[in-house]
Amino acid sequence: MVSESQVYRSTRCAEAQSKSFEDAVIQGLASDGGLFVPSAIPDVSKDTLFNKWSKLSFQELAYEIMRLYIDGSEIPDADLKSLIERSYSTFRAEDVTPLVKNVTGKDENLHVLELFHGPTYAFKDVALQFVGNLFEYFLQRINKNLPTEKRKTLTVVGATSGDTGSAAIYGLRGKKDVSVFILYPTGRISPIQEEQMTTVEDENVQTLSVAGTFDNCQDIVKAIFGDKDFNSRHNVGAVNSINWARILAQMTYYFYSYFRATDGKEGKVKFVVPSGNFGDILAGYFAKKMGLPVEKLVIATNENDILDRFLKSGTYERSANVLSTHSPAMDILISSNFERLLWYLARENLADKDDLKAGAIVNQWFVELKTEGKFVVDKSIIDGALKDFSSERVSNEETIQTIKEIYDISENPKKYVLDPHTAVGVCATKRLIKSDNDKDIQYISLSTAHPAKFADAVNQALNGFEGYSFEKDVLPAELKKLSTLHKKIRLVEKADVTLVKNAIEEELAKMQL
Numbered sequence: 270m271v272s273e274s275q276v277y278r279s280t281r282c283a284e285a286q287s288k289s290f291e292d293a294v295i296q297g298l299a300s301d302g303g304l305f306v307p308s309a310i311p312d313v314s315k316d317t318l319f320n321k322w323s324k325l326s327f328q329e330l331a332y333e334i335m336r337l338y339i340d341g342s343e344i345p346d347a348d349l350k351s352l353i354e355r356s357y358s359t360f361r362a363e364d365v366t367p368l369v370k371n372v373t374g375k376d377e378n379l380h381v382l383e384l385f386h387g388p389t390y391a392f393k394d395v396a397l398q399f400v401g402n403l404f405e406y407f408l409q410r411i412n413k414n415l416p417t418e419k420r421k422t423l424t425v426v427g428a429t430s431g432d433t434g435s436a437a438i439y440g441l442r443g444k445k446d447v448s449v450f451i452l453y454p455t456g457r458i459s460p461i462q463e464e465q466m467t468t469v470e471d472e473n474v475q476t477l478s479v480a481g482t483f484d485n486c487q488d489i490v491k492a493i494f495g496d497k498d499f500n501s502r503h504n505v506g507a508v509n510s511i512n513w514a515r516i517l518a519q520m521t522y523y524f525y526s527y528f529r530a531t532d533g534k535e536g537k538v539k540f541v542v543p544s545g546n547f548g549d550i551l552a553g554y555f556a557k558k559m560g561l562p563v564e565k566l567v568i569a570t571n572e573n574d575i576l577d578r579f580l581k582s583g584t585y586e587r588s589a590n591v592l593s594t595h596s597p598a599m600d601i602l603i604s605s606n607f608e609r610l611l612w613y614l615a616r617e618n619l620a621d622k623d624d625l626k627a628g629a630i631v632n633q634w635f636v637e638l639k640t641e642g643k644f645v646v647d648k649s650i651i652d653g654a655l656k657d658f659s660s661e662r663v664s665n666e667e668t669i670q671t672i673k674e675i676y677d678i679s680e681n682p683k684k685y686v687l688d689p690h691t692a693v694g695v696c697a698t699k700r701l702i703k704s705d706n707d708k709d710i711q712y713i714s715l716s717t718a719h720p721a722k723f724a725d726a727v728n729q730a731l732n733g734f735e736g737y738s739f740e741k742d743v744l745p746a747e748l749k750k751l752s753t754l755h756k757k758i759r760l761v762e763k764a765d766v767t768l769v770k771n772a773i774e775e776e777l778a779k780m781q782l
């Protein structure tokens with residue numbers, strides 16, 4: 270029998286409707302605008318956690334976790350294992366996501382969880398390497414017995430301000446029956462970001478450099494998604510951070526790093542997570558609810574601080590403008606995945622814990638957010654959130670200061686260089702270590718990107734240090750080499766939907782999927 274944790278509902282749905290894992294992944298967003306959530310979170314016993322799971326490899330652990338959320342009739346055991354193996358074979362670290370304990374040599378409880386050993390040097394690889402394989406797997410199955418002209422193909426279209434497009438491209442490169450088009454604003458992304466995206470030779474990948482801003486690119490993508498005719502011809506899909514499979518894939522490193530930090534035993538652990546769209550830390554929430562005894566999940570925001578304000582005030586309010594910070598992947602107005610947490614909080618707050626009533630409440634909140642730019646929740650909801658979460662806001666100045674400080678105090682020869690996103694988390698962690706003043710707590714600070722990807726902020730922080738060299742100390746050879754490779758870019762001379770649609774259709778015709 271399919272268990273409740275393998276059945277998915279929309280966070281805004283007030284009617285009895287459920288979806289399979291495959292539907293939730295392929296569809297991405299629910300038709301009522303909500304996000305898919307498993308209607309139950311599976312329980313994992315302490316015995317299983319500390320006598321079995323603590324001894325597993327990253328891949329074995331990923332399998333045990335995913336198996337709980339995907340019914341065996343949808344993906345048989347052997348297939349799921351093979352999907353996981355292939356997804357993490359592209360990582361440079363044997364551990365996939367290694368935990369660097371006592372990162373400075375001076376703070377015994379401060380550990381950095383390096384999530385950036387995938388192909389694009391960013392944490393999004395952990396999820397997108399898996400999602401790409403999953404898309405291919407489902408499409409291959411649908412197409413197995415169909416004649417060529419009836420095959421279902423998926424055209425993934427996305428916009429990037431620079432740092433996240435490459436993870437989508439590397440997740441989907443070379444996959445059968447899938448093509449990927451990533452729009453970015455011409456001249457407004459860093460050379461390394463452009464090189465990462467445009468040097469991928471696979472036939473099914475095309476970057477579109479659009480003369481305009483990131484907002485223009487995003488508007489074009491939205492218009493394409495809303496274009497029924499274009500959609501029915503090309504089956505347009507997304508791989509953005511609301512896809513359930515991404516959250517699922519990210520759960521593994523919470524369990525895995527916990528066991529590394531505590532030597533496989535139960536202990537006091539806090540996770541500190543640099544947050545934007547709330548996808549990363551939400552995976553930690555599932556891990557905690559499944560039974561991993563985590564003290565707190567700490568949301569670290571930059572100056573785009575809607576989550577920090579919400580936890581302190583109970584008002585979820587969109588700012589007028591997004592601020593441009595040193596941690597651009599966290600520059601958001603609203604945190605799309607936060608809606609999932611709100612659904613669980615709303616349900617927990619109801620006497621009868623009813624799924625559908627929770628959906629109606631969340632729907633009402635998001636109607637208010639749309640019409641009034643904000644909504645206010647009861648104190649009981651915030652109290653519920655504070656059982657699992659706390660939050661810290663970190664300024665631009667503190668971000669740079671933290672990169673400096675960690676470099677300065679970490680012991681030679683291992684001078685540790687933080688990327689600015691990671692620095693937001695480490696700054697928050699340092700604050701907590703001070704205020705908690707409890708030597709028994711292990712702090713796992715999530716590192717979401719390799720510092721080479723954000724040269725400007727890193728150099729601003731470190732150029733003053735004698736002997737520091739970005740080329741020598743930070744830039745990996747593999748990224749350095751990219752500048753010598755051939756670039757495959759199609760320029761779109763105006764930020765115009767029709768021009769972009771034409772470009773996609775022309776390139777699709779050449780791809781012959």
Ligand SMILES: *Cc1c(COP(=O)(O)O)cnc(C)c1O
Pocket residue numbers: 391392393432433510543544545546547548549550598599690717718
């Ligand atoms: C996407 C991203 C984040 C934020 O993660 P969310 O899941 O959106 O909270 C943080 N750092 C980097 C480098 C990222 O790419």
